[in-house]
Amino acid sequence: MSRSTKKGPFVDPKLLAKVAKQKPDQGAIKTWSRASEVAPEMVGYVFGIHNGRSFIEVRVTEEMVGHRLGEFSPTRKFTRHGGKMQKELELKAAETQKAQAQAAKEAPKK
Numbered sequence: 001m002s003r004s005t006k007k008g009p010f011v012d013p014k015l016l017a018k019v020a021k022q023k024p025d026q027g028a029i030k031t032w033s034r035a036s037e038v039a040p041e042m043v044g045y046v047f048g049i050h051n052g053r054s055f056i057e058v059r060v061t062e063e064m065v066g067h068r069l070g071e072f073s074p075t076r077k078f079t080r081h082g083g084k085m086q087k088e089l090e091l092k093a094a095e096t097q098k099a100q101a102q103a104a105k106e107a108p109k110k
Helices: 013-021 084-109
Strands: 028-031 046-050 055-059
Touching (some): 028 055
């Protein structure tokens, strides 16, 4: 759900204070405030957004204004879908890479 227009966007006051103190090229601003919206004053700064495990550095651009900081720091790591079909696809990809490597080795010898 979106926040009421009467209340305005939520931006952590401590985060705004950090942005006001720091210059855009000084390094990352660490924050745990994933719910804060990206304000126009934040454009050009690098933020270290905590994902529960580590800080992911994100450079804020104009297209990000209005979005939440947490959207740019995923909390879950997607590995892959499993199953029999996935294994078959991986085997085919490995075979084609081996064939390409063989062809590359044989080409200079001729």
